[in-house]
Amino acid sequence: MAVLEMQRIRICALKKNRKHILELLQREGMIEVCDIIHEDDTFHKMDVSLPADLLRKGTSLAKDAIDILDKYNPENKSGSNMLKGRKEVSTSVYDSFAKKRDSVMKKCNRIVQLDKIIAESKAEITKLNTQSEILQPWLNLDIPIDFKGTKYTRSFVGTLPNLWKLDEIYQELAEEMPLNVDIISSSKEQTCIFVLCIKDKQEAVSDKLRSIGFSYPGLTDAKNPSQKMEQLQSEIQKNQKTIEDCMNELKDLGSIREDICFLQDYESMRLEKYNVLGRLLQTSKVFILTGYIPKKEANNLESKLNQRFELSVEFEDPDESEDTPVLLENNGFSRPIQDTIEGFSPPGKYEIDPTMITSLFYYVLYGLMLSDAGYGLIITSACGLLLVKFRTTIEETTKNFLKMFLFCGISTIFWGIVFGSYFGDMVDVVSNTFFGEKITIQPLWFFPVKKPMQMLLFSMALGIVHLFTGLGMKCYQCLRQKxxxxxxxxxxxxxxxxxxxxxxxxxxxxxxxxxxxxxxxxxxxxxxxxxxxxxxxxxxxxxxxxxxxxxxxxxxxxxxxxxxxxxxxxxxxxYSRLLALGLATGVICTVINKMAAMAAVGAIGPIIFIIIVLLGHTLNIGINALGAYVHTTRLQYVEFFGKFYEGGGRKFEPFDTNTKYYKFKEKMENG
Amino acid sequence: MDNYGIVFALAGAILAALLSGIGSAKGVGMGGEAAAGVITEDPSKFGKVLILQLLPGTQGIYGLLIAFITLSQIGVLGGKSDMSLAVGLLYFGACMPMAFVGYYSAVKQARASVASIAVVAKKPDQFGKAMIFSAMVETYAILALLISVLAIVGIGSLNI
Structure with missing residues (x-):
């Protein structure tokens, strides 16, 4: 449990080594760059907004390309999995990628372009489909839709609303004979007709038709409908072919997905480097980098830098008044809780790192709130299994998260045994229902449901211990400040x-x-x-x-x-919530077991019993594990921290590789 | 008239489950609406907003718990169920903290949750603090649960 001591670092080096020095520092991830020295006549800062913009675009282009590839080839999705973690890559791969970068970039552009073509073709197909749908009723017409008639005749091609029968139409037009009416197609909504009359009567026929709701079709095309249809279909096919080609190309391009992932990381790393570059003070030959570094890393970094480059490294202790960033370091037992502390706020000036004490109480309180040996066993074994299975690849944050629940689970088992809860009263219920003899596992101490007052008292006593520890921490802090x-x-x-x-x-x-x-x-x-x-x-x-x-x-x-x-x-x-939440877990367990026992009648009884128990306890473990997590955090943040801890420190944010898919670090840090 | 005891006791149990359940349903619903909005923008925040959505859901469970303890105490789930009117009213009263506080705290907690979801949408790293705001409201539901449990268990050993 400690707040690491920070030092100010100043690196002064030749500009020709700038790229390599920055890359080394980035991989080490040990320095937080800050602007302690200001610009003057000799030293200037570089304007990096233009290249930074380009890199940002490159990053988002690669991200788009990956999204597109995943959309069309869902099967070979091998993205960043929390448990599998990022792949570790040696620095030489990074260096050699520079040559590949342009070609991958081009392929990314092509992928985005292909996606666009596919989208456009799809829109086109939709449009063509609508057209062919409109054309559908006219397919039986073997003349062009806009056919106006011959020398002595006049034709009308159009639709009447609703369903018409041939003789009905003839009836309407009886006065204007001779004429010819054909029904091309009919449906409930409309009847498509072709009327041919002699030219002299066209006015009268037109008026008649209009009076019964005749209208011209929206399509006007010189071709006849079936020809037009063929044309539409071939266009649809052409578009489908385009889509297929694009898809195939995308599938082929899927093989370079890893390269594109690399590109995204590469670009985002370079972006970070450029951001630092913009904060360096430079002359024509020399640059100066200032920042903070944890004291214990200082010598290591200095020797590494001196080995490879000609430069000057200076260290200084920061002033009292300075806004020094805070980096915490803890052992494996308390480390998982460090994120909870940082979630509140890193310790401010003169404050100590409360992680160790907090973690101790965290596990105890969590276990008390869940307090069931069965649930604890499930949590512990699940977390333990995952931790062992993915021990080599797992990401640091996921690992800590799992470790936290591992310890919480162990504590839950302990309190479960103390208060005699094994999936509630599962042992009693099973022995009573299926074996006809009730067996009860006696608790190590007492059943909270039977003696709630005693449990309440214990909860509050524990609360007093927690609060007094908080006061003790304050005492220690005052002692350090004399x-x-x-x-x-x-x-x-x-x-x-x-x-x-x-x-x-x-x-x-x-x-x-x-x-x-x-x-x-x-x-x-x-x-x-x-x-x-x-x-x-x-x-x-x-x-x-x-x-x-x-x-x-x-x-x-x-x-x-x-x-x-x-x-x-x-x-x-x-702290009475310790009792309340513990009771909640226990009583809901009892409810589930009781319901299961009531339903477990007859030959398939045991199966029903198992189903109800599985479903019910899964639900209960989820809800109560969440409740215990939330309220443990609350007890720490509000009751415990309220006694001595204000936080307000600034978290140490080193200049490092903030990547999504690959790790480039030469050494893993513990922060 | 003396037989009405069980009626009041049962009514109390049912109100505890009913009101708390309604409150939680409302609350989780409100949280869900806000959470769904966040997910349209950034699906990776699912885990965080889900927790915030679920926070007002606990009152319903507490209500169920009180109802269940009462039911088993008054013998509805098997056993003797004759009790005096006074005892029935006592059970009724004992259920009321959970019923009312459960309802109101769930709805109010949901509003805090919705605000916290908005915080997470903009600043996911402030999840811990955002969660606490919502958890604060739940304190009162827990206190009500506690009193209801103690009262119901206590009534059993009274000499009335």
């Missing part, structure tokens, strides 16, 4: 006040009766603890407003600080 007054006034007085209040409660008959304790402390203890509480309360009133000079204000502030004891009360009560 603020001895604060230790006395802000920590010790509170310890005395809270401790004596708890003891005083134990001497009260009413309280002991409520919680069902078997012992009561004698009245003499009550007197002593009462006096102690009074003295410490008075002390708090007098001292906790000590930053104010005005005595009146000071007392008021002290009184307000004493009012903070209500905060402690609500903090302690807040």
């Amino acid at each position: 603020d001895y007054k604060a230790i006395l006034y802000d920590v010790l007085l509170w310890y005395v006040l809270l401790g004596s209040s708890v003891v005083y409660l134990l001497t009260m008959k009413m309280f002991v009766d409520i919680v069902g304790l078997t012992f009561i402390l004698p009245a003499s203890v009550a007197k002593v603890s009462g006096v102690l509480a009074m003295i410490s309360a008075l002390g708090i009133i007098l001292t906790n407003g000590r930053e104010s000079k005005n005595p009146f204000k000071r007392i008021l502030k002290g009184l307000y600080a004493l009012y903070g004891i209500t905060g402690y009360l609500s903090d302690v009560l807040s």
